[in-house]
Amino acid sequence: MQQIIDRRLAGKNKSIGNRERFLRRYKEQVKEAVRRAIDGRGIRDLQRGEDVHIPKKDVSEPVFHHGSGGKREMVHPGNKEYVAGDRIQRPKGGQGGGGSGSGQASDSGEGEDDFVFSLSKEEFMQVFFEDLALPHLIRTQLAETPEWKSHRAGFTSDGTPNNLHVVRSMRGALGRRIALGTEKRRELHELEQRLALLKSPQTSVDDAVRREIDEVETRIAELRRRIGAIPFLDPIDLRFRSRVKTPVPTSKAVMFCLMDVSGSMDEQRKELSKRFFILLYLFLTKHYEKIDIVYIRHHTQAQEVDEQGFFHSTETGGTVVSSALVLMEEIIRARYPSDQWNIYGAQASDGDNWHHDSGRCRELLEQKILPLVRYYAYVQVAEPEQNLWEEYARLAETSGTHFAMRKATEASQIYPVFRDLFKKEGAPA
Amino acid sequence: MTPRLQMKDLAAGPLPLAHRPEQHLPSPSDWSFELIEQYHSVIRTTAERFGLDTYPNQLEIITAEQMMDAYASVGMPVNYRHWSYGKEFISTEKNYKRGAMGLAYEIVINSNPCISYLMEENTMAMQALVIAHAAYGHNSFFKGNYLFRMWTDAASIIDYLVYAKNYVAACEEKHGLEMVETFLDSCHALMNQGVDRYRRPSKRTLAQELAERKEREAYAQQQVNDLWRTLPRRADKAEEQQEARRFPEEPQENLLYFVEKNAPLLEPWQREIVRIVRKIAQYFYPQRQSQVMNEGWATFWHHRLLNTLYDDGWLTDGVMIEWLKSHTNVVYQPKVGDRGYSGLNPYALGFAMYSDIERICRHPTDEDRQWFPDLAGSPWLPALDHAMRNYKDESFVGQFLSPKLMRDLRLFAIVDDDKKNDIEVAAIHDESGYRRVREALSHQYDLGSREPNIQVWNVNLRGDRSLTLRHFQHNDRPLDDSAQQVLKHAARLWGFAVHLESANGKGDVTKRWTVPAPAH
Numbered sequence: 001m002q003q004i005i006d007r008r009l010a011g012k013n014k015s016i017g018n019r020e021r022f023l024r025r026y027k028e029q030v031k032e033a034v035r036r037a038i039d040g041r042g043i044r045d046l047q048r049g050e051d052v053h054i055p056k057k058d059v060s061e062p063v064f065h066h067g068s069g070g071k072r073e074m075v076h077p078g079n080k081e082y083v084a085g086d087r088i089q090r091p092k093g094g095q096g097g098g099g100s101g102s103g104q105a106s107d108s109g110e111g112e113d114d115f116v117f118s119l120s121k122e123e124f125m126q127v128f129f130e131d132l133a134l135p136h137l138i139r140t141q142l143a144e145t146p147e148w149k150s151h152r153a154g155f156t157s158d159g160t161p162n163n164l165h166v167v168r169s170m171r172g173a174l175g176r177r178i179a180l181g182t183e184k185r186r187e188l189h190e191l192e193q194r195l196a197l198l199k200s201p202q203t204s205v206d207d208a209v210r211r212e213i214d215e216v217e218t219r220i221a222e223l224r225r226r227i228g229a230i231p232f233l234d235p236i237d238l239r240f241r242s243r244v245k246t247p248v249p250t251s252k253a254v255m256f257c258l259m260d261v262s263g264s265m266d267e268q269r270k271e272l273s274k275r276f277f278i279l280l281y282l283f284l285t286k287h288y289e290k291i292d293i294v295y296i297r298h299h300t301q302a303q304e305v306d307e308q309g310f311f312h313s314t315e316t317g318g319t320v321v322s323s324a325l326v327l328m329e330e331i332i333r334a335r336y337p338s339d340q341w342n343i344y345g346a347q348a349s350d351g352d353n354w355h356h357d358s359g360r361c362r363e364l365l366e367q368k369i370l371p372l373v374r375y376y377a378y379v380q381v382a383e384p385e386q387n388l389w390e391e392y393a394r395l396a397e398t399s400g401t402h403f404a405m406r407k408a409t410e411a412s413q414i415y416p417v418f419r420d421l422f423k424k425e426g427a428p429a
Numbered sequence: 430m431t432p433r434l435q436m437k438d439l440a441a442g443p444l445p446l447a448h449r450p451e452q453h454l455p456s457p458s459d460w461s462f463e464l465i466e467q468y469h470s471v472i473r474t475t476a477e478r479f480g481l482d483t484y485p486n487q488l489e490i491i492t493a494e495q496m497m498d499a500y501a502s503v504g505m506p507v508n509y510r511h512w513s514y515g516k517e518f519i520s521t522e523k524n525y526k527r528g529a530m531g532l533a534y535e536i537v538i539n540s541n542p543c544i545s546y547l548m549e550e551n552t553m554a555m556q557a558l559v560i561a562h563a564a565y566g567h568n569s570f571f572k573g574n575y576l577f578r579m580w581t582d583a584a585s586i587i588d589y590l591v592y593a594k595n596y597v598a599a600c601e602e603k604h605g606l607e608m609v610e611t612f613l614d615s616c617h618a619l620m621n622q623g624v625d626r627y628r629r630p631s632k633r634t635l636a637q638e639l640a641e642r643k644e645r646e647a648y649a650q651q652q653v654n655d656l657w658r659t660l661p662r663r664a665d666k667a668e669e670q671q672e673a674r675r676f677p678e679e680p681q682e683n684l685l686y687f688v689e690k691n692a693p694l695l696e697p698w699q700r701e702i703v704r705i706v707r708k709i710a711q712y713f714y715p716q717r718q719s720q721v722m723n724e725g726w727a728t729f730w731h732h733r734l735l736n737t738l739y740d741d742g743w744l745t746d747g748v749m750i751e752w753l754k755s756h757t758n759v760v761y762q763p764k765v766g767d768r769g770y771s772g773l774n775p776y777a778l779g780f781a782m783y784s785d786i787e788r789i790c791r792h793p794t795d796e797d798r799q800w801f802p803d804l805a806g807s808p809w810l811p812a813l814d815h816a817m818r819n820y821k822d823e824s825f826v827g828q829f830l831s832p833k834l835m836r837d838l839r840l841f842a843i844v845d846d847d848k849k850n851d852i853e854v855a856a857i858h859d860e861s862g863y864r865r866v867r868e869a870l871s872h873q874y875d876l877g878s879r880e881p882n883i884q885v886w887n888v889n890l891r892g893d894r895s896l897t898l899r900h901f902q903h904n905d906r907p908l909d910d911s912a913q914q915v916l917k918h919a920a921r922l923w924g925f926a927v928h929l930e931s932a933n934g935k936g937d938v939t940k941r942w943t944v945p946a947p948a949h
Contacts, residue, residue: 015501075843084855
């Protein structure tokens with residue numbers, strides 16, 4: 001017998017293995033495309049795919065084939081005017097295709113195009129984060145052995161007896177009994193009334209009536225039997241409490257974004273800082289299931305704000321960096337005990353600070369904050385090295401590997417800075 | 430099941446319709462499994478009346494993505510993993526999404542049972558077209574044509590591909606993705622030179638294949654060792670004779686086979702991969718030689734079957750219009766110089782030729798009687814059957830292209846000789862040109878003239894172990910310079926230096942390429 005097989009559900013994404021191999025082979029080109037994309041893109045649309053261009057000759061697979069030249073005889077359809085012995089000028093573009101040069105030209109034009117394909121969002125981010133890893137990542141705390149918490153998720157029709165929900169099951173049984181028995185009970189009821197009528201003294205008793213009484217009585221007995229046969233509780237009535245397991249985020253991270261919003265921070269510098277924070281955030285989302293972000297902006301005073309206020313408000317005034325560090329420490333103490341949270345600090349500034357304050361910043365960091373955080377990164381978005389940079393540089397010498405500082409003055413430097421800060425230990429930058 | 434009709438039973442034409450249906454088959458645009466069953470059974474009965482002999486059919490519904498997937502892995506439902514298939518998939522997908530290309534309506538696999546893919550996006554009318562085209566047209570061609578009967582083993586191909594996929598995956602696991610990938614690249618580069626053109630292969634089931642593998646590995650390695658024995662023979666005289674001995678004694682056409690059996694440094698798993706690639710190349714070899722015939726045959730039969738269904742009262746006008754539109758697109762032949770002209774359309778040529786054979790049989794003209802004395806007026810179904818079974822494109826065109834068809838298509842032959850400034854029109858569709866045009870077109874379908882003829886020429890057994898390949902030029906046509914790239918792959922397979930000589934018709938070597946031994 002002939003058969004039709006529905007394959008639609010089977011073998012979805014069958015070619016994913018081939019695609020992976022393709023991406024692996026062109027890793028360099030893909031990486032380059034991603035690097036360029038990150039440089040050029042706006043912040044908010046970082047998390048989407050990207051087109052990758054690869055020169056066609058790089059993806060071609062060589063085989064032996066004939067070159068141009070030699071003698072070829074070819075047959076073409078659609079002769080309009082030629083007769084045997086006619087001579088036709090050879091079309092430009094080399095290997096004569098026959099009467100027409102136009103088709104040839106477009107062919108060869110196409111041949112030099114790049115091979116273009118799109119990276120999906122996931123692939124893009126994958127490449128982006130590829131050889132980065134969180135510094136001092138405590139892997140046991142990460143999702144490798146996730147903790148599960150079971151919680152209720154409605155009812156299901158099968159389960160173990162200990163999860164049996166009696167009330168639900170009985171309600172179901174009752175409903176079923178009603179549904180199955182209604183028709184019969186109605187008929188029974190009518191017959192009983194009829195019987196009562198037949199048996200009442202007003203009715204004269206004759207053969208026909210007697211026969212009817214017999215019939216009605218058998219029918220009543222039958223109906224009673226069938227109503228009685230409706231099971232009180234049927235397996236389909238049973239309802240069980242459903243419990244599902246969900247992973248509990250065991251690794252929580254909080255990211256502190258500190259930014260100078262004083263008058264000297266112009267739009268372009270803020271833009272640079274933004275990129276830094278966003279990149280850090282995206283990076284953390286890859287490694288932690290739950291991430292809190294605390295935005296602290298400061299000029300002479302520091303203030304905790306929401307994302308909108310952080311990136312899009314304009315303030316003016318002087319600069320006291322230590323105010324932000326003090327606030328950060330207060331927030332950590334109040335809300336993010338360091339034994340439960342992985343704390344990351346990212347600070348962006350143009351390096352401008354009230355000169356008496358810079359020393360205090362170093363002390364605050366060294367004594368109060370660095371002991372609490374996993375990593376603290378400072379990015380200066382301006383070239384001149386002022387006293388804050390110098391103080392931080394002293395700190396960097398003494399504080400080991402969980403403090404890092406870099407300068408970035410244009411968009412294309414952000415990415416290397418980022419990679420540098422979080423580069424995988426042992427991997428070349 | 431009724432016993433299959435013999436062609437001689439059909440001398441008078443197809444069997445008559447058993448009884449006319451009372452009403453048309455339903456024709457909503459959406460298909461359903463029941464409808465496909467209904468259409469299929471009607472098409473089957475009709476095909477049987479025409480005596481089409483097929484493998485059992487297996488229709489499978491797939492999504493567009495799966496279609497692209499099958500497309501990308503050379504039309505097979507399963508294949509080993511390789512980046513080039515990923516590349517194909519990406520470009521197919523891109524073209525499809527951009528709308529530059531309609532997806533093939535169908536893919537049909539030369540296997541037993543014969544698997545035809547129906548895409549879920551197709552309307553009911555299109556599904557009917559695909560069933561008639563693939564499940565009866567191509568299927569009967571696969572079963573009947575001598576090339577397929579001789580070179581492919583429909584019963585075991587799927588099993589073999591599954592085996593190949595698993596074997597390659599196991600190799601990847603054992604030796605690393607990179608190793609296997611570069612090695613496959615090299616094999617693919619020589620794939621077209623990895624087929625036996627003349628020697629008939631033995632048919633093996635997968636079980637035999639597996640059983641022989643172990644044995645073969647050990648034996649092959651021993652043979653190789655023997656060939657490369659470095660200990661000198663005892664007598665000096667024998668030594669000299671050895672020097673003079675050519676290896677291989679005769680030039681060999683199957684490069685991959687030669688590598689598999691003789692490359693000195695290959696590991697057993699590498700030899701097996703060479704074997705897999707060359708087996709698959711061999712499987713596709715008939716398809717490359719019979720495209721016009723195969724597509725023409727399938728097109729002819731979907732056209733005939735669906736028209737018969739209409740005449741018998743099964744199909745509505747709407748269904749007819751829909752598949753005819755698609756049919757017309759498929760057999761459209763742009764003229765030379767038109768936009769989008771890219772040579773002869775195999776569907777158009779094949780369809781026209783089979784239709785023409787039918788015409789010659791049923792309504793011959795005097796010209797036909799003169800050109801095709803055996804064919805003119807003979808029963809048409811047996812004649813078509815014969816023409817399908819016993820030819821390949823080259824001989825099919827050489828045998829059956831009629832003057833009338835050449836006139837209809839306005840075929841003309843040109844000679845493009847790089848020694849002359851102009852292209853010359855050699856012959857056109859007139860009395861003096863028919864034979865020349867037909868001959869030229871026939872040669873055009875000769876794989877030997879389309880692909881360079883490259884053979885294993887010599888191996889330096891006692892010196893640097895280098896391998897020399899020789900290209901035998903066809904009409905002085907040179908090799909493309911990509912040959913250098915291919916040679917690198919050949920050198921990777923061989924393990925030592927590889928030379929390629931291009932020799933013209935007189936046997937003079939006109940060009941050489943050399944690739945040094947790859948670093949070990």
